[in-house]
Amino acid sequence: MADIPYQFAPDSKVQDLITKHADLEAGEETSDVVTIAGRLMLRRVQGKLAFGTLDDGSGRIQLFAPSQSTPDFDEFCDLNLGDWLGVTGVVMTTRRGELSVRVDSWIRLAEARRPFPDKWHGISDTDTRYRQRYVDLWVTPEAREAFQTRSRMISLTRSFLEERGAMEVETPIFHPIPGGANAKPFTTHHNALDLDLYLRIAPELYLKRLTVAGFEKVFEIGRVFRNEGVSTRHNPEFTMLELYEAYADYEDIMRLVEELVEHLAIELTGSTVLTVGDRELNVAKPWRRATMTELIEESIGMALTLDTPIEELRAIASEHEIPIKDAYGPGKLILEIYEKTTESSLWGPVYVTDYPIEVSPLSREHRSNPGMTERFEAILAGRELCNGFSELVDPEQQRIRFEEQAAQNAGGDDEAMLVDEDYLRALEYGLPPTGGVGIGMDRLAMLLTGQTSIRDVVFFPTLRPEQT
């Protein structure tokens, strides 16, 4: 067996060969000599003639190896399933009409020293699939396709936003003060500075600092980290798209998001109708808009407002077996009632709008609905996809909201925000009217690929370390 080379130069991708030679008759031999490289997935040796199936990531093609013309025929027949090969030869079809590359020369590029999973059943143990994703992706074509779709989704999102004049930026992942969302952060420590730092739970406050700085449209696609549970919809690290647009309000942002999602659906699936589980979801714009209190009324038949007596709100909460705390004001109670009675029954697409100020510390008060904010979340396929608002631009208001949050944090709510003095200072330099949104890109990828677990759109989901 020849040594493994340091370099190899394929000149063709399998997918292109399949496209180019789609109409060859059975038994034809072209004058096309190609060099391809990939992994040997199947092998059929029959004495003086051998067949193989090579997968180069773009597709699979048959290798045709007669003993009289194939160099080192015996060694070729001894290859392991999973070995990497480079093959040069004529493009042809067999008598049965199977498009093939005749093995006129070949070289092993890597040896598979471990057996690949069952060639027919693949891996079904999900634990093994996630822990050995490098194997899963070879033997589970749907898994590979989902990640290819995800990659194109990210790429299309970038170009969509750039075409609209937005600039992609990168902001810190280490935050001295966790902010921009209500979530438990991960903590770490910088030795030289002797400084506790937090992995960001959202890039929001830094992106708005950039809006203060005069970048009118900015966006960031990046990892955020939340020290919370793991489920089919939650991974501790996940990818968020956040964007901010000066002079825009939440209506503008809602239009932008529905346009983006419709565009991605058409580009990636050819249709605005997505299949999620056994249900369909039509993401064609415009999406329905409804206020939170309207939706609660549809669900439980009661019109709640911030002026509803708090005793009544508490009674409704306990009627629905919602655990509440004494510190909850009317806004928090309404949100809890919405989440427990209404949110799960929504399929969408629907924009849920007008969240109470009490639970929206970074959103601007609604221009015509006092006590509420100009905030929206989109529900698609029953899952929360994004959260956006007309940004709170007033530093004094923001200070009050921060202080309320900080009081809750001091009172034991470790998801409440802290006062970020530098952010307040930035606002004091002037943030123009601004609209912004954060979109969970993993959940969007789930929608667009039809996957029901976030682990099927994250290459290496967070798992306990393997016991050895």
Next chain:
RNA sequence: GGGCCGCUAGCUCAUCGGGUAGAGCAGGGGACUUUUAAUCCCAAGGUGCCGGGUUCGAGACCCGGGCGGCCUACCA
């Protein structure tokens, strides 16, 4: 955190009213010049997740632990 389910050969799975496991694929040997999950013959392959217990005897039953999945809770 709670509920349910699972863990048997490298992979996919069987077996059972408790009597110390079987098949296909992969791997080994052999036959085969048009296969397509090739086929055929031969041989090999297992601390049945771990630890206790019940029993003459446990992979099967009981208890504890580990790991995983689904649901639920938490996560605006």
